[in-house]
Amino acid sequence: MATKQEALPNKKPKRKWNKRKKREAMWGLFFVSPFIIGFAVFLLGPMLFSLYGSFTNYNLTSKMDFLGLANFKRMFTQDELFWTSLYNTAYYVIFNIPLTTLGSIFLAVLLNRRIRGISIFRTIFYLPAILSGVAVYVLWMQLLSPSTGLVNTILAFIGIKGPAWLFDPNWTKPALILMRLWSVGGSMLLYLATLQNVPKQLYESAEIDGANSFQQFLNITLPMITPIIFYDIVTSTIGAFQIFQEAYVMTESGTAGPANSLLFYNFHMWNKAFVAFDMGYAMAMSMILFIIVLVLTFINLKVAPRWVHYGGGNSA
């Protein structure tokens, strides 16, 4: 403080203004400091450490020698499971994101009606979102059991011989995507809230103009909820890239499924870090994942203005 006052000695009017602003800024910083400190210590610090670690052979306890780009070179040219894991993850993301987005919008529209007992339906559809973790995975393992599971039993009713799901490498990823689809309740709730904020007068005027309900949905509802769709896509893409738990729990003792079909990016990274103690390599992998997600988010942000509609709600 003192040094700064000395640095600006002869600008008296400005300094006065400055002082107030400074005080304000001080308080501002004071109030956000828990976040800044938390961010610096628990996120930025580890991230920087991990960035440095990715250029080393760090193994947690005894080694940390600088290797330059060796980890990255190995990843792209020698590690075949790196590509397997990248493929599996991309597959999951590409199918999971559109399906869960469409699914939750569809559900939200269905549940946005004024009919008797709607809140019960809403609760039922939201319920899976609050159930999570190992219990759900174990439940799904039973549902997906090839011969006795509920899914295949129902398929058999309509004459379809269900696949072996978690035992057939071609069906393991679809099985997980199906399971994810079951718990779209969380984003459904977001859409539901947004749908209820779409101004009624828009529909009224559309009705007067003779638009049917599908046209109304296409031209009013959808554009009005694009900001939430955008938000949902960005966050769920980031989340989908980090898939790990499901694959770890639902494959026998963490074997990554038949023929490595559930060896997702984070799964492979985890193996490198905690099975091989090759922490440096795992850090390098996490940096690549960071870059992938960063680029995708950046593209999302760049493309957004073309389809996201920020028409100021009630003023329309």
Next chain:
Amino acid sequence: MGKSKGRKLLSIVLMSLIAFVLVACGTNGDTTDDASNGGTDEGTTSGEKTELEFWSFWGGGSRRETIESIIEDFNDSQDEIEVTHVYQPWGDIWTKALAAVASGNDIPDIIVQDINTVRQRADANQATNLQEYLDQEDENLEGLFYPQLWDTVVHEDEAYGLPFNTDTHVLFYNKDLFEEAGLDPDTPPKTWDELEEMARQLDVQEGDSFEQFGFYPLWNLGLDVWTINADEGTSWFDDNGDVKINTPEKVSALEWVLDWQDYYGQDTINSYEAEFDSGLADPFISGLIAMRGQNINYYTDLRENAPEDFNFGVAPLPEYEEGSGPWTWGGGFALEIPYGAENPDASYEFMKYLVSTEVQTTFGLNSFDIMANQEANEALEDHPDLDENGHMIYKLAHQNLDYTVITPVPLTAPDYLQLVNGQLDEALLGNKTPQEALDAAQESVENLVEQNE
């Protein structure tokens, strides 16, 4: 103006970072100081005992009761060391220990570790070198253990742990079903050919479905065990650390397993597996399966769940061909002092106690674990507190350990199994021939070794 504001923000962020780091380091230093002071005090003052924390994942049942009574005996037997048993869940114990070693805080004094990764930890400086203690012993501690178990704890000619218990995989067979099928219940199959012959006699087929299965090699046993059996005890890596995946014997073992799969049919196998997984009834106890290869520890299940008159036998795994040897596979656990633990001297004393013949015998007696100490298993072969079946189990185990291969993780490729198992699945699914799959695995693992060298 903007500049000075930016600078200020930066300085505040930096200051808080520095403050945080200082605080963190400060407490860190303090705790270690305190602890080491405490440690030396305990060492010098005769009145105070050295307190040790012993981590295991034995959370319930006979193992926990036994280890706790063993610890109580140890604590009562002298007044220098006081051991406390700390139960850590199976899924957490080793990660927690690793975090403790890496951070230098709350390191357990002694821990039960996976015997297959002792060398890995030795190499990464996560376990305390025990060689100087062993060198001071009058008797040769190494001689207590089965040689292949001892091998797992030695890294660059120095020991980093003491083997505690082990297991081995054997053939369990239902004697009543043998008799029903007109087979001699006291002559289990000795070779793969005999196994197949007897299995066919034990199969009971009703139309398209099986009422009784003679034997299916992958029920309760891994494909890798059969490849070890066929290759006369050579696992995916040989003793020199060379990759031995696509050997003719292993290819033929894989082909043999695929023949069984074809015989019963993938659909039949899948649907029964799903039923077994539901855990409703043990198919061996219910008589659905006449012979099953599995961990000898399965005996504890039989003791608990099988009816009293359940008439079963155990035998070594049949050998690949006559004279090749009934090779099989085992695992186990070792005792270690994590690197940086404060009282290695006292910890070593306790570890030595845990591997002594007397304690090992007690532990085996109550848990039916196969112990690492050879004399303990020998003592259990005719221990008065065990019944006939118990004697049979320990006799077979002790004899079987001559042919039991332990497969410690190779330092050059700790995560190689991911590659091998992926290829084995391809073969089992019929996407690749055994030769193609094992060739691919051989190449992939060699490549992994090359990456790590």
